[in-house]
Amino acid sequence: MSETNGNSMISLEDLKVYYDLGGGGLFDRLTGGSKERRVVKAVDGVTFDIKKGETLGLVGESGCGKSTLGKALLRLTTITGGRAIYKGKDIAHMTKSEMREQRKDLQMIFQDPYASLNPRMTVGNIIGEPIRTFGLANGKSVESMVQDLMETVGLSRRFIKRYPHEFSGGQRQRIGIARALAVDPEFIVADEPISALDVSIQAQIMNLMEDLQKEKHLTYLFISHDLRAIRHVADRVAVMYLGEIVELAEAKDIYEDPLHPYSKALISAVPVPDPEIEAEREHIILTGDVPSPINPPSGCHFHTRCQYAIDACKTTEPELVQIKPNHYSSCIRISPEQPNIEDA
Amino acid sequence: MSEQNGKLLSVTDLRTYFQTEDGVVKAVDGISFELEKGETLGIVGESGSGKSVANLSIMRLIPEPPGKIVSGDILFDGVDVRGLPLEKVRDMRGKRMAMIFQDPMTSLNPFLKISTQLMEVTQLHLGHNKEQAYKHAIDMLRTVGIPAPEKRIDNYPHEFSGGMRQRVMIAMALSCEPELLIADEPTTALDVTIQAQILELIKDLRNDFGTSVILITHDLGVVAGMTDKIIVMYAGKVFEKAPTRELFKNPANPYTKGLLKSVPDPAHEEGTPLYQIPGLPPDVAHLPPGCPFEERCERAEDICKNEFPPFVQINENHHSLCHFAKEVYAESTGGGE
Numbered sequence: 001m002s003e004t005n006g007n008s009m010i011s012l013e014d015l016k017v018y019y020d021l022g023g024g025g026l027f028d029r030l031t032g033g034s035k036e037r038r039v040v041k042a043v044d045g046v047t048f049d050i051k052k053g054e055t056l057g058l059v060g061e062s063g064c065g066k067s068t069l070g071k072a073l074l075r076l077t078t079i080t081g082g083r084a085i086y087k088g089k090d091i092a093h094m095t096k097s098e099m100r101e102q103r104k105d106l107q108m109i110f111q112d113p114y115a116s117l118n119p120r121m122t123v124g125n126i127i128g129e130p131i132r133t134f135g136l137a138n139g140k141s142v143e144s145m146v147q148d149l150m151e152t153v154g155l156s157r158r159f160i161k162r163y164p165h166e167f168s169g170g171q172r173q174r175i176g177i178a179r180a181l182a183v184d185p186e187f188i189v190a191d192e193p194i195s196a197l198d199v200s201i202q203a204q205i206m207n208l209m210e211d212l213q214k215e216k217h218l219t220y221l222f223i224s225h226d227l228r229a230i231r232h233v234a235d236r237v238a239v240m241y242l243g244e245i246v247e248l249a250e251a252k253d254i255y256e257d258p259l260h261p262y263s264k265a266l267i268s269a270v271p272v273p274d275p276e277i278e279a280e281r282e283h284i285i286l287t288g289d290v291p292s293p294i295n296p297p298s299g300c301h302f303h304t305r306c307q308y309a310i311d312a313c314k315t316t317e318p319e320l321v322q323i324k325p326n327h328y329s330s331c332i333r334i335s336p337e338q339p340n341i342e343d344a
Numbered sequence: 345m346s347e348q349n350g351k352l353l354s355v356t357d358l359r360t361y362f363q364t365e366d367g368v369v370k371a372v373d374g375i376s377f378e379l380e381k382g383e384t385l386g387i388v389g390e391s392g393s394g395k396s397v398a399n400l401s402i403m404r405l406i407p408e409p410p411g412k413i414v415s416g417d418i419l420f421d422g423v424d425v426r427g428l429p430l431e432k433v434r435d436m437r438g439k440r441m442a443m444i445f446q447d448p449m450t451s452l453n454p455f456l457k458i459s460t461q462l463m464e465v466t467q468l469h470l471g472h473n474k475e476q477a478y479k480h481a482i483d484m485l486r487t488v489g490i491p492a493p494e495k496r497i498d499n500y501p502h503e504f505s506g507g508m509r510q511r512v513m514i515a516m517a518l519s520c521e522p523e524l525l526i527a528d529e530p531t532t533a534l535d536v537t538i539q540a541q542i543l544e545l546i547k548d549l550r551n552d553f554g555t556s557v558i559l560i561t562h563d564l565g566v567v568a569g570m571t572d573k574i575i576v577m578y579a580g581k582v583f584e585k586a587p588t589r590e591l592f593k594n595p596a597n598p599y600t601k602g603l604l605k606s607v608p609d610p611a612h613e614e615g616t617p618l619y620q621i622p623g624l625p626p627d628v629a630h631l632p633p634g635c636p637f638e639e640r641c642e643r644a645e646d647i648c649k650n651e652f653p654p655f656v657q658i659n660e661n662h663h664s665l666c667h668f669a670k671e672v673y674a675e676s677t678g679g680g681e
Contacts, residue, residue: 061535062506168624198390199562200640203606203620210617225535228565232608232618269540271565273607275589278569285544286537289505 008049009086009187009219010073016081017043017065017072021294040293042068044243045082047320050187055213055220057234057251059227059266061290065243066223070189073221074106075099086187104134107180111192113172117164123150123175124160130182149178153208170201177208187219194229206233227270231255239263242293242301245320249327259329261341262302300332308333308341351419352523352556353379353402358416360394360401363409366629371397371411373580381523384550384557386567386588388603389577390625395560398577399526403443404433421523439469442517446529448509452501458485458512459497465519484515488545507538514545521553528560543570564607568592573661576600579626579636582655586662596656596664596673598641635667643668 022028024037042065050056060066071077073084079092086102094102110116117126127146131137137145147157153174164172173193180188190209194202206229212218224230230237230251237254239247239262247260258264268284286305291297297304303313310333318330323339333344360372372394379385389395400406401413404425418425420441425433445451453461462481466472472480478497485493488511501509510530517525527546531539543566550557559570567574567588574591576584576599584597595601605619623640632638638648647667656669666672 061537170624198625199564199603200390200606200621200625203618204622206608207617207620227536228608265537269536271540271543271563271569273564273568273592273604275568275592278565281569283540283544285540287541289507289538290535 007051009052010050010091011085012046012048012050012073012082013085014082015043015046015069015072015079015084015092016041017068017077018080036295038294041243041296042293043072044296046240046243046245047082048238048245048248050219050221051236053213053217053219054235055222055233057230057237058221058223058240059225059230059237060240061225061266063242063290063293064240065293066240067191069240070108070191070221070223073187073189074103074108076108104183105186107183107185107188109173109176109180109188109190109193111195113169113176113196114164116176117172119164122161122163123155123167126164126175127178127182130179134183136183145182146178149181152181152212153178154204168201169197170204173197173201173205174208177205177212181212181216184216185218187221189221189223191223192225193222195224195226202229209233227255227267239266242291242296244301244330245328246302246331247327247329248320249324249329253324253327257324257327259323259327259334259339259341260302260331261306261308263329264341265305300330308344350381351378352381352383352421354417354419355398355402356417356419358398358401358418359414360397360406360411361414362411364629369629370580370631371628372401374416375575375577375580375582377575377582377585379524379556379558381556382550382554383573384559384571386571386574387558387560387577388562388564388567388574390562392579392625392628393577394580394628395577396528399443399528399558399560403437403441403526404428404430405443435469438465438517438522439520440522441524441526442520442522443526443528444510444513444517444530446532448506448513448533449501451513452509454501457498457500458504462497462512462516462519465516469520480519481515484519485512487518487549488512488515489541490515507534507541510534510538510542511545514542514549518549518553518555522555524556524558525550526558526560529562530559531566532561532563539566546570564592564603576603579628579631581636581665582663583637583666584662584664586658586664590662594662594673594676596658596662596669596676597666598643598668598672599637600664601672601676602640602642635665643672 019040019042021038046069058066068077072079075091084091124146127149128142131142131145147160150157155174194205222233234251237251238245241262247263255267258267265284265286272278288305291304299314299316300318303309312332316332318332320328320330323329323334323336334341338344356376358372358375362369362371375398387395402418413426459481463477466477466480482493482497485497490496490508490511531542561567571588573587575582578599584600595604602621606621608618621640626636634649634651635653638644653665653667655663655665657663658673
């Protein structure tokens with residue numbers, strides 16, 4: 001897993017992001033508040049590599065910690081423990097000024113193209129700001145850089161003086177992408193970049209991101225709850241559940257041969273746009289909701305919803321192990337000798 | 345309810361327009377469809393296609409002004425809904441036709457207990473007294489799969505998760521065993537595993553109560569497994585209307601074809617670039633005289649720019665709004681895929 005070779009862009013080692021909600025203090029006990037200290041373990045010991053030039057898809061349901069993980073990589077949230085190694089340096093322990101410098105290489109695209117652009121700034125200023133901040137150009141040349149970027153993402157150069165509200169959702173997402181590209185980054189965290197868009201526009205943005213990746217040799221962490229989109233854009237996919245990675249494999253393998261019971265259920269839940277397949281298909285319906293990430297279930301976090309759970313699952317914390325070549329899964333009931341949970 | 349077939353709803357040439365500063369927006373512009381008893385209809389379209397306005401019109405929930413149903417007939421079980429006085433419509437809403445919305449948090453009153461909100465429906469429509477209504481509310485929560493309904497009934501909406509709130513909405517909608525359930529993007533705000541639960545629930549309830557369902561969604565995967573027939577809307581018009589299997593197998597409209605191709609499909613995928621429909625959905629306040637899809641259509645010709653396309657009948661149940669409907673249909677049947 002964590003062989004840090006020249007191949008990897010970012011290596012995560014036991015990365016943790018906890019949010020302390022308080023509670024459990026003297027005051028809480030006296031006033032009938034929470035008896036125990038309440039901690040949200042949003043990211044709870046994640047270890048994997050993101051390889052140079054790949055798109056790593058990160059999937060999971062809301063509240064599983066996937067966005068927090070993305071933010072942690074850019075230090076947009078405080079890292080509680082573990083390491084995130086980028087070019088030999090640990091992002092978790094960089095000083096503020098080192099981190100600021102580093103953000104030139106590490107950029108982010110956000111989900112909501114309505115909320116992530118300042119409505120009072122023109123497109124020219126939105127895309128130009130990072131260029132000026134990092135001193136990549138000044139004066140007139142900023143404007144021509146901005147116009148080139150706009151052209152790159154498929155916006156007309158004439159729109160440079162316009163404001164975000166004058167654009168559609170898909171066009172705004174293009175502005176967000178242009179802003180991320182402005183500093184010529186190596187690595188982009190795309191947090192649900194297509195979720196807020198119409199179907200016909202989603203395809204446009206996915207294709208744009210793929211073209212840019214080829215052209216500029218970008219590495220993506222593509223976060224989404226849309227498994228169909230992930231399947232299309234990602235080279236490898238990590239499945240996350242309650243702060244932990246439960247499966248990591250080549251995109252094709254995750255879809256055609258999911259090993260972890262949670263991945264199986266997740267993939268089975270996606271409706272297929274083909275009525276004939278849909279009529280034949282058996283859906284695995286998980287019961288209940290995702291448990292609260294505040295003090296999550298003991299042992300394997302998934303045992304409360306898992307049809308294959310045995311007593312040991314309540315106590316043993318599973319490790320992410322290689323079950324098949326380049327196919328990792330964390331479930332104590334499967335092993336390289338016994339990869340199929342149905343046979344366990 | 346009744347096993348025998350028969351028309352429950354028929355909508356003919358419905359037009360709902362909105363007066364805006366930008367001009368008249370023809371949100372729904374001449375749509376027609378029919379729904380049999382016990383049948384499920386899918387309405388597919390992107391934002392702004394008019395799919396929600398069409399259904400709000402059926403429920404007479406269009407805010408007037410700025411909106412207005414300017415023409416068309418809405419017959420629900422033989423009753424002319426459009427001509428009905430509002431208090432009569434109110435009697436029908438919730439009792440005979442009910443609606444669930446995309447966002448279950450904004451459609452429940454956060455200040456009222458679930459019990460109050462559920463009881464209101466049956467007290468109003470079925471004349472239940474408090475005790476009967478309370479009991480019925482617990483039964484409904486049990487039907488939609490809420491664990492320990494006796495305990496949960498006095499909770500407030502914020503004490504439920506998104507999926508559970510949608511279940512509460514469905515319980516409320518089904519309280520009076522309506523003949524028609526309109527579900528407007530019921531699972532869009534939910535996670536896939538919860539989406540699967542809710543869709544399964546709607547299927548079961550449809551089978552148990554014989555409810556007719558209109559399912560509005562932008563997700564072709566959702567309609568594929570849930571519906572008997574589909575209408576595809578674009579710019580306030582019905583672009584295609586067909587039985588579900590036929591629509592997926594042999595689409596007769598370039599827009600439908602494009603939509604189907606632009607969905608990444610995990611069941612058969614080759615890893616080639618995804619098909620994309622170029623351009624943007626049109627501004628419905630300023631539509632061109634020709635086909636509203638013309639600018640984005642890969643097989644558009646001069647006629648498409650100048651003349652509004654005809655609604656071509658392909659076979660008994662299959663229609664498509666396109667100058668070249670027959671050709672497009674022939675391509676998709678003739679081993680073109």
